[in-house]
Amino acid sequence: MPSKLYDCRTETYFNSKEEQLKERKRRDNVSQKIRYWLEPGGKMAEISSQETHRRIDEALAEIEDICDIEFIRVSDFRRARVRYFFRPQNQIPYGALGLAYRSKRYILMNSTRRIGLTQEIGERRVQTVAQHEMLHMLRWKHRTDDVAGQDELSIMDPYRLAKYFNRLDVYYLQKKFGKHRDRVNNETGAKGRKNRDGIPDRVFVPATLSKWGKQHRDDVAEGEILHDERDRLIAERDALVDPVARQQKQAEVLESLDKILAHNVKQVYSGAMWHAVNLYWTGTYGYRMDYYPPN
Numbered sequence: 001m002p003s004k005l006y007d008c009r010t011e012t013y014f015n016s017k018e019e020q021l022k023e024r025k026r027r028d029n030v031s032q033k034i035r036y037w038l039e040p041g042g043k044m045a046e047i048s049s050q051e052t053h054r055r056i057d058e059a060l061a062e063i064e065d066i067c068d069i070e071f072i073r074v075s076d077f078r079r080a081r082v083r084y085f086f087r088p089q090n091q092i093p094y095g096a097l098g099l100a101y102r103s104k105r106y107i108l109m110n111s112t113r114r115i116g117l118t119q120e121i122g123e124r125r126v127q128t129v130a131q132h133e134m135l136h137m138l139r140w141k142h143r144t145d146d147v148a149g150q151d152e153l154s155i156m157d158p159y160r161l162a163k164y165f166n167r168l169d170v171y172y173l174q175k176k177f178g179k180h181r182d183r184v185n186n187e188t189g190a191k192g193r194k195n196r197d198g199i200p201d202r203v204f205v206p207a208t209l210s211k212w213g214k215q216h217r218d219d220v221a222e223g224e225i226l227h228d229e230r231d232r233l234i235a236e237r238d239a240l241v242d243p244v245a246r247q248q249k250q251a252e253v254l255e256s257l258d259k260i261l262a263h264n265v266k267q268v269y270s271g272a273m274w275h276a277v278n279l280y281w282t283g284t285y286g287y288r289m290d291y292y293p294p295n
């Protein structure tokens with residue numbers, strides 16, 4: 001029976017259990033660097049190749065933000081562990097949006113099926129499919145048995161397109177690939193093992209939260225413009241002495257108020273969505289609620 005310290009890769013023996021563990025960790029780290037390749041010129045229906053590639057890069061960067069995994073894009077497909085090819089619908093079994101062939105180390109993406117990628121409803125579908133198929137390449141299976149309370153779909157739902165990872169996805173990603181990178185002390189900026197503070201070097205912000213945060217900030221800015229406009233109209237009205245001119249200006253003031261009221265519905269909605277999404281993620285490791293991030 002071979003010694004427990006036997007290293008089958010080098011056909012030698014480790015000197016100690018510690019050395020063996022260290023080597024195992026090093027190899028794990030190597031395996032968590034995943035080289036990927038995107039077929040040049042390859043694209044999804046409705047958007048350009050450049051935009052398709054950008055969305056896939058973004059999708060993989062989002063996985064990096066959640067757990068300690070690193071994606072490296074390479075231009076030589078022979079060096080890649082995962083390759084994304086783009087093929088028309090009639091060349092993809094079941095007409096699927098994406099299919100992962102793990103043993104062949106490639107993913108097929110559907111280049112002709114239209115799924116509203118230029119519209120708001122489809123804006124994250126390339127990302128979702130790219131993430132779903134990448135996780136298949138990393139041996140993940142479909143998941144439909146999420147426990148109650150997971151009101152967001154899993155990225156591994158086989159039938160429906162999730163908007164983003166749900167909390168269980170994040171839990172499993174961190175369980176399998178390790179939690180966030182913690183290589184610096186966030187307060188002092190000191191690097192190295194001894195200086196780790198147990199706090200992720202970069203707090204991950206769910207893409208759905210960013211989306212509503214941006215929408216809400218835009219809405220607030222637009223609201224300020226509308227209020228300035230109304231203040232200006234009121235000042236103009238008050239400066240008028242001619243009753244007819246004053247009445248005309250007053251109509252403009254009221255019209256401006258209507259715009260503000262309609263706008264408020266939008267602004268309140270985006271704010272409420274931000275809070276709902278934020279509440280959902282609260283308590284998830286690596287995510288910290290921060291109302292006032294430093295500029």
Ligand SMILES: [Zn+2]
Pocket residue numbers: 132136142158
């Ligand atoms: Zn699947």
